Amino acid sequence: FLPTFAVAFNLIECDMAALLGAGSNVEFMVDKRTSRLEKAVDFRKAVAFYKEGEVQAVVERLAKFKSPYFQVYVRKRPILPKEEEVGDFDVVTVPDLRTICIHKCSMKADLKGMFLENHFESFDGTFSEESKNEEVYHRVLQPLTETALRGGNVTCLMYGQTGSGKTFTMRGMQKHLARDVFATDELSLVLLSSFELEGRECRDLLEPSDVPLQLLEDGNGNLIVQGLGEIVVEGENDLIQLLDDMAERRKTHATFANAESSRTHSFTKLRIRTSCGEGEISLVDLAGSERNKDSAHHDVSRQKESALINSSLMALKECVRKKQEKAGYIPFRSSELTRLLKPVFTSDNSKCAVIATVSPGATDCEHSLNTLQHALLMSGRNSESVCTIFEMGRKFELPEEKKEKERVRQSSLAPVKWSKEDVASWLKGIDPLCKVPFGTDGKQLIRFSCSRFVQACQGDAERGGRIFENLRKTIANVKAKGEANRNHARLANRASQLSSVKSISAKERREAMGQ
Numbered sequence: 232f233l234p235t236f237a238v239a240f241n242l243i244e245c246d247m248a249a250l251l252g253a254g255s256n257v258e259f260m261v262d263k264r265t266s267r268l269e270k271a272v273d274f275r276k277a278v279a280f281y282k283e284g285e286v287q288a289v290v291e292r293l294a295k296f297k298s299p300y301f302q303v304y305v306r307k308r309p310i311l312p313k314e315e316e317v318g319d320f321d322v323v324t325v326p327d328l329r330t331i332c333i334h335k336c337s338m339k340a341d342l343k344g345m346f347l348e349n350h351f352e353s354f355d356g357t358f359s360e361e362s363k364n365e366e367v368y369h370r371v372l373q374p375l376t377e378t379a380l381r382g383g384n385v386t387c388l389m390y391g392q393t394g395s396g397k398t399f400t401m402r403g404m405q406k407h408l409a410r411d412v413f414a415t416d417e418l419s420l421v422l423l424s425s426f427e428l429e430g431r432e433c434r435d436l437l438e439p440s441d442v443p444l445q446l447l448e449d450g451n452g453n454l455i456v457q458g459l460g461e462i463v464v465e466g467e468n469d470l471i472q473l474l475d476d477m478a479e480r481r482k483t484h485a486t487f488a489n490a491e492s493s494r495t496h497s498f499t500k501l502r503i504r505t506s507c508g509e510g511e512i513s514l515v516d517l518a519g520s521e522r523n524k525d526s527a528h529h530d531v532s533r534q535k536e537s538a539l540i541n542s543s544l545m546a547l548k549e550c551v552r553k554k555q556e557k558a559g560y561i562p563f564r565s566s567e568l569t570r571l572l573k574p575v576f577t578s579d580n581s582k583c584a585v586i587a588t589v590s591p592g593a594t595d596c597e598h599s600l601n602t603l604q605h606a607l608l609m610s611g612r613n614s615e616s617v618c619t620i621f622e623m624g625r626k627f628e629l630p631e632e633k634k635e636k637e638r639v640r641q642s643s644l645a646p647v648k649w650s651k652e653d654v655a656s657w658l659k660g661i662d663p664l665c666k667v668p669f670g671t672d673g674k675q676l677i678r679f680s681c682s683r684f685v686q687a688c689q690g691d692a693e694r695g696g697r698i699f700e701n702l703r704k705t706i707a708n709v710k711a712k713g714e715a716n717r718n719h720a721r722l723a724n725r726a727s728q729l730s731s732v733k734s735i736s737a738k739e740r741r742e743a744m745g746q
Contacts (some may be wrong), residue, residue, distance in 0.1 A: 264594040267336045268318040270345060274336040274593065275320045277347055277623050281334065282324055285621070286349075290326050293617055295353050296610070300554055302355045302584040303610040304371055305331050305603065308396035309360040310591045319592040323599065325359035331589075333603065335596050347621040352603050354610060360591065364403025371584050372404050375512065376411050379501075380418075382508030384574065384581045386515060390544070390606070391588035392598045393519025398493055400586060401516045402478055408512070409470040412503060420504040423470065424461040425477045427495040430539045431567050435460050436477040436497070446567060454570040461502075474499070494518055494536055496543070496568055515572070520544055520598075543568040548605050550576050551585070555611025585609055645709050646702065649673030661701055662694055677706065 267274060310321045322334040335348040356370055375385035387404075389397040412421060425436040432443040438460040445457040464470045482495045497516040502509060518540045546566035553561045554576050561576045563569040569576070575583050587606040589599040607616070649657070651672045658665050667676070667687050679687075679702075685695030 263338075263597070266338050266342070267593040267596075270336070270338075271318050271320055271593070273345060273623065274322075274347075277345070277621060278320075278322055278334045278336075281347060281349060281621050285619070286324055286326050286332060289332075289349070289351055289617055289619060290330050293330060293351050293353050295329055298355055298555065298610045299557075300583065300611065301551055301609055302371070302582075303606050304356040304358065304367075304584065304586045305352075305354050305606060306358040306362065306367060306396065306400060306586055306588050307331065307360050307591055308399075308588060314592050314594075319594055321591045322593045322596055323589060323591040325357050327357070329353050329355070329357055331357045331603065333589075333596060333599055335600065336593050345623040347623070349619045349621060350600060350603070351617040351619075352607060354606065364400060365407060367400060367586070368404040368407040371586060372408060373411065375582055375584060376408055378582055379503055379510035379512045380412070380415055380505055380507070382505070382510045384511045384513075384578065386513040386572070386575050386581065386583040388547075388583065388585045389516045389588070390547075390585055390609075391519065391602050392590055392595065393493075395519065395588040395590045395595075395599075395602075397519065397586075397588050398478070398516055400588060401514060402474070405474045405514070406471055408514075409467045409474070412470070412501070413467040415505065417506040418503070419506070420502075421464040421470070422461050422502040423464050423473060423500070424459055424502075425497070425499040426456055426459055427481055427497050428567060428571065429482060429495040430536070433459075434482075436480050436499075437462060437473070439480055446570070453573055454567075456571075464501075494540070496540075498571065513575075517544065517547075517568075520602075542566065547572070548609060551609040552611070555609065643709065643712065645713070646673045646677050646706055649676065657705075658698075661698055662688065664688070665694070665698055676702070 307323050307325055310319065322336060324332040324334065326332065330351060330353050332352075333350045335350060337346055337348055338344070339346065358367055358370075372387055375387060379385050387401075389401050391397050412418070423437070426433050426444065427436055431446075433446060433456050434440070434443055435458075444459055446454055447457050449455050462473075464473065477499065478497075481493055481497055493516065496518050497514075499514040499516075501512040501514075503512065520541055543566040546562070546569045549565070550561050550563050550569045550572070563573045563576050575581055585606065587602050587609075589595075589602050591599075644653070646657075649672060651670050654667070654671050654673060654676050658667065665684070665687050666689075667679075679699070681696055681699040683695075684698045684702075685692050688694040688698070
């Protein structure tokens with residue numbers, strides 16, 4: 232058997248070598264992430280082209296909504312230098328304050344044809360890579376803080392893929408939270424407690440210990456953390472320092488997707504007493520979910536850890552969905568995470584916001600889509616997303632390529648021939664605040680005097696004079712360039728004529744010599 236198998240294997244190997252040696256176009260199957268990186272240049276052009284030309288039209292017809300119980304927001308983080316170094320590129324667009332689009336770069340079955348699947352979703356709010364932590368706080372956590380200062384109970388949940396910016400967002404908002412809590416004149420007492428949930432065990436982050444805390448139920452069926460420490464906070468700076476210290480104590484591990492990933496669910500609770508009563512703010516930074524492919528790189532203990540995290544997140548999403556649907560039964564007992572969050576699901580007086588974070592890279596596309604899908608379920612509605620297909624068979628130009636082409640065209644075109652669009656584009660580059668009459672074209676613009684430009688600049692003589700001089704220079708430059716081109720053409724024509732004369736003379740001489 233073995234010799235026969237060896238001969239057969241050698242024949243197969245020779246046939247493959249012959250195929251490859253003959254230059255045959257043999258296509259090998261590759262995973263989606265690899266194919267996107269290999270075709271990154273084409274996909275990047277297609278995404279940029281689609282963003283500029285077609286995104287806004289889809290956004291205008293996308294239905295907007297408001298979540299009944301949980302306010303759901305989505306934040307996109309910037310693409311990182313280390314991702315760009317390996318060829319990854321941005322496939323997430325945030326066109327307005329409530330919409331997000333993920334451009335899924337796909338290959339056809341022949342591994343040659345390429346197309347984009349553009350998935351649009353709307354939420355209570357969205358944040359682009361340009362958004363700062365302060366903006367996220369003002370739109371999401373500040374309204375909850377005001378409710379807590381009036382005696383209400385509020386919760387903010389951070390959810391998303393590992394490495395997508397959950398902890399960064401939470402820590403950024405905490406500084407603004409500390410400022411607003413201690414800015415109120417009616418404040419009398421602030422109490423702080425914090426712990427992390429790892430699997431089924433809890434550990435105090437304020438008073439670290441090797442002994443895990445016990446989870447027990449009280450008479451009302453609520454889960455309490457026995458032995459959890461609670462301290463009085465003296466002021467804004469004290470609170471910020473305590474929050475930073477607790478974040479540093481939180482358990483992290485290196486994962487395939489992130490060098491330092493939080494592998495526990497973090498609970499931070501502020502009890503605030505004011506003249507309005509006692510309110511409570513719970514900040515829950517959930518551990519990052521992972522793809523099966525990423526967790527396959529872990530050892531057995533890390534794989535078990537990832538499985539527990541993913542199962543607890545699934546239980547949480549199911550409870551949130553049931554709450555949004557006003558279901559009679561909410562399965563909060565299915566995990567320790569949801570048992571700790573029971574008041575969020577059972578109390579009608581509590582408010583909760585969810586911030587889902589997504590990574591922008593093409594290689595994380597499927598996971599980002601999965602995050603949006605679960606965020607959509609947590610918002611309490613069925614999928615009403617819009618998906619468009621953009622075929623990449625036709626030629627298209629990048630926005631910067633079109634701008635450069637237009638700049639070259641305009642620089643060689645005499646201002647007298649400018650259209651009204653050319654005039655608007657030229658003025659935008661010189662002085663965007665200059666207001667000439669609508670519809671002014673090149674023929675009208677070149678007749679403008681310096682005083683007319685001053686008038687268009689609201690009486691600013693310096694700006695008006697600068698625009699007038701710039702127009703005169705543009706006219707002179709185009710005229711000089713045209714004259715240079717004409718001279719070059721005349722010289723080229725003369726050289727061609729001389730070459731032709733020399734060629735004929737040589738021929739005549741040869742004919743004469745032949746005779």
